[in-house]
Amino acid sequence: MVTHRKIARRTGKKTPGTPAAWKLRLYVAGQTAKSMRAFANLKVLCDEHLKGRYQIEVIDLRANPQLARGDQIVAIPTLVRRLPRPIRTIIGDLSNSARLLVGLDLRKVD
Numbered sequence: 001m002v003t004h005r006k007i008a009r010r011t012g013k014k015t016p017g018t019p020a021a022w023k024l025r026l027y028v029a030g031q032t033a034k035s036m037r038a039f040a041n042l043k044v045l046c047d048e049h050l051k052g053r054y055q056i057e058v059i060d061l062r063a064n065p066q067l068a069r070g071d072q073i074v075a076i077p078t079l080v081r082r083l084p085r086p087i088r089t090i091i092g093d094l095s096n097s098a099r100l101l102v103g104l105d106l107r108k109v110d
Contacts, residue, residue, distance in 0.1 A: 038077035
């Protein structure tokens with residue numbers, strides 16, 4: 001994982017009722033085990049459920065602490081869904097995939 005990077009996947013296909021691209025920001029503090037696990041869990045979920053319609057921006061707050069202010073980050077790792085609106089925030093290593101799907105509004109609560 002690098003200090004600040006973007007991973008973009010797009011197919012150009014748009015499913016009715018879904019946005020063309022999801023913009024996600026993952027705030028981490030260096031390349032810790034928890035940060036790496038959060039990124040890996042997010043990547044797997046995006047590959048399975050967003051099929052190329054997502055962009056992940058990883059922000060390392062050790063290198064850029066001032067960037068935490070914009071999204072009001074108080075704990076890390078934290079995932080912020082920028083698009084589609086409304087903005088949603090999920091804190092943790094993103095290992096609970098059911099909670100993550102509901103948090104991102106990809107699946108409704110059962």
